[in-house]
Amino acid sequence: QKEVEQDPGPLSVPEGAIVSLNCTYSNSAFQYFMWYRQYSRKGPELLMYTYSSGNKEDGRFTAQVDKSSKYISLFIRDSQPSDSATYLCAMKVTGGFKTIFGAGTRLFVKA
Amino acid sequence: NAGVTQTPKFRILKIGQSMTLQCAQDMNHNYMYWYRQDPGMGLKLIYYSVGAGITDKGEVPNGYNVSRSTTEDFPLRLELAAPSQTSVYFCASSPPGGGGVYEQYFGPGTRLTVT
Numbered sequence: 180q181k182e183v184e185q186d187p188g189p190l191s192v193p194e195g196a197i198v199s200l201n202c203t204y205s206n207s208a209f210q211y212f213m214w215y216r217q218y219s220r221k222g223p224e225l226l227m228y229t230y231s232s233g234n235k236e237d238g239r240f241t242a243q244v245d246k247s248s249k250y251i252s253l254f255i256r257d258s259q260p261s262d263s264a265t266y267l268c269a270m271k272v273t274g275g276f277k278t279i280f281g282a283g284t285r286l287f288v289k290a
Numbered sequence: 291n292a293g294v295t296q297t298p299k300f301r302i303l304k305i306g307q308s309m310t311l312q313c314a315q316d317m318n319h320n321y322m323y324w325y326r327q328d329p330g331m332g333l334k335l336i337y338y339s340v341g342a343g344i345t346d347k348g349e350v351p352n353g354y355n356v357s358r359s360t361t362e363d364f365p366l367r368l369e370l371a372a373p374s375q376t377s378v379y380f381c382a383s384s385p386p387g388g389g390g391v392y393e394q395y396f397g398p399g400t401r402l403t404v405t
Contacts, residue, residue, distance in 0.1 A: 278335075
């Protein structure tokens, strides 16, 4: 079993839709939960992070962590064509150097 | 600030050849990393470094070597290239201190094909 599972998609939605991206994980020691966005032929860039459980909101983006279910989500409201990218979830334990990345979900937002 | 820079952008190698992928950062970050990204797979950690002179293996170190003689530079060496090393390679860095280690800044990547 992989430590982090993420559906690779692709996921195609119309402009303005609410997008839900998800990851599951098996290591209960993970404390940092990150979402990276990667545009085609570019390096990933950090979009949001959450420490431990709970929700975090930043503009149109909301990150949720449910540690009891070992499940994290990223919601994108009012999706835009510029949101078309691959979204990678990532996790690490406190004090560790190793970050475990999901496979990434490719998202297409159609105008 | 240029951030994290990588050279070359693209490279085609023949089986058995060697090469060095260059990585540099100008943000005075202590931590640096090398990843490879294959289609449909997540980023896999090859090597990492917590400071000049200190390196350690990640998940997939076989066939690679690294050195860290300065804070700024973290080159990745491929010896005896094999088709299995065809991938996109990303270098990343992160700032020192507990909270900052979660955020990594990535370079633009090097696309390597071994034939």
